[in-house]
Amino acid sequence: HRVDSQRGELISTLSHELRSPLTSVKGFTSTLLHRWERFSDDQKREMLATVNMDADRVTRLIRELLDVSRIDAGRLELRRQEFDLAAMAAGIVGRFELQHDGHAFRVAFPDSFPRVYADPDKVEQVLTNLVENAVKYSDGGTVTVTGSATGDAVEVAVADQGVGIPTDQLPLIFTKFYRRAGQGTAGGTGLGLFIARGLVEAHGGRIWADSAPGRGTELRFRLPRVGLELAGG
Secondary structure, three states: OHHHHHHHHHHHHHHHHHHHHHHHHHHHHHHHHHHHHHOOHHHHHHHHHHHHHHHHHHHHHHHHHHHHHHHHHOOOOOOOEEEOHHHHHHHHHHHHHHHOOOOEEEEEOOOOOOOEEEOHHHHHHHHHHHHHHHHHOOOOOEEEEEEEEOOOEEEEEEEOOOOOOOHHHHHHOOOOOOOOOOOOOOOOOOOHHHHHHHHHHHOOOEEEEEEOOOOOEEEEEEEEOOOHHHHOO
16 A cells, blocks of 8 residues: 555656646747747747756656666666766856855865765766755755765765754655755655665665754765776776
């Protein structure tokens, strides 16, 4: 019964999340097709930019669904390579800065932070999910991304200045469909942190949260520094 309930909730959630961008895409394309001559180039460009953004949203939802099925089936494939995680974090935060005027962002990695041997696409997805979560559940304030390294692991923390999470709910935030109450524009499938946990654990790492009501939330993940010798690092 629990599996049927989860499946029903997943279908309901995805139906709701897909309907909005697809309705927008259909509306704008129909308008442009039937009234092309009525709009200026700038208006057309703005409509097409919205269509493009909504199409990206649908693509991401489908990718989330595929990730969940692979995590549940234990079939995640990792394509490990050496890459610069500090530079990746700066790039991700830079994209969020362009989209979210109400938040300040800070990235702090030590100069000695090592290159990482992992799947860069998966790690980027994890970090993007964590930063997005921090923005979603904090009504302004600063989102801080920091990195640290020990002899056998690297660690990344994403901290917000939101309302925080009650202690009894901390174990729940990495489960399917969990949405915490709080400020911000909470929406989405509720799968982002579940996927992040699956991707981190597939690398042999771990992910956890530290929070208390009123003092924000810090999400951390740790990846082992194994395999670099295989890449010649």
